[in-house]
Amino acid sequence: MQLFYQPDIMKGSHFLTEEESKHCIKVLRHSVGDTLDVVDGSGAKFKVRITEAHAKKTLFDVISHQRKEELPYYIHIGIAPTKQIERTEWFLEKAIEIGVDEISFFFGRHSERKNINLERMQKKAVSAMKQSLKYQLPIIKLYQDLPSLISHVPEKQSKYIGYVDFDNPLQLKEAAQAKENSIVLIGPEGDFNEEELKLALSKGFKKVGLGQSRLRTETAGLVACHTLNLINS
Structure with a gap:
């Protein structure tokens, strides 16, 4: 599984940064319709689908998300x-x-x-x-x-x-x-x-x-x- 990072996804930022987009599109060769796993760094992972594939700014729609249970330590x-x-x-x-x-x-x-x-x-x-x-x-x-x-x-x-x-x-x-x-x-x-x-x-x-x-x-x-x-x- 390959993870991507977008800390503001819960605030409506449904896109990958230029660095993440370049890796997604140019290196991994993802395209429109592909699904990705995106984390926000705050304990949540989102399943998203690419709607616009661009090496500088890849757009996506959120399909679902899950949050890991907070640890007791x-x-x-x-x-x-x-x-x-x-x-x-x-x-x-x-x-x-x-x-x-x-x-x-x-x-x-x-x-x-x-x-x-x-x-x-x-x-x-x-x-x-x-x-x-x-x-x-x-x-x-x-x-x-x-x-x-x-x-x-x-x-x-x-x-x-x-x-x-x-x-x-x-x-x-x-x-x-x-x-x-x-x-x-x-x-x-x-x-x-x-x-x-x-x-x-x-x-x-x-x-x-x-x-x-x-x-x-x-x-x-x-x-x-x-x-x-x-x-x-």
Whole structure:
């Protein structure tokens, strides 16, 4: 199944964007009368029929639609972008494949990277959503530092911070519970500094481990995401 993306379909936007239209008409060779599966990124999938096939703007009529049942848990990963942006993009794509509701990027005190192209990340997220046949597009946000991110975390979220501390016996797989609205913070290559850790702990975050190995940033983010999905499976 090939998915197409139109976030405003419920608002009456019954057409594919130029990028989606080009792929639909020029690459996949669809034509008038063909049916497509279109997702809105908010949990709904629409069966549509092409009424006008054009590489710049393909029009369609909606035949039917279905909405996936809302899950009883919420997975939020806060992560510092890596120096090599390809590694961060890899994390983003794989986390979406596994299942994540929100990804918040932030720059830590030890971050080697101090900028990120959020628009590019959004496009990568859409591509990963379609590739993994999901109807829900994760929320992607950017914060300039950890305090800014922490200040926007809802009180109701269960809060965890991944930290390299082999004397800390509490693991995420033991601390997290099923059906939680949870966030896990993952630091940069140089980890969180003491000030950042103290701030997180003072705001209700629990320090947790992600196994017995020292993990790279993008690996740690993916392990956290996978662990929370397994707990809820």
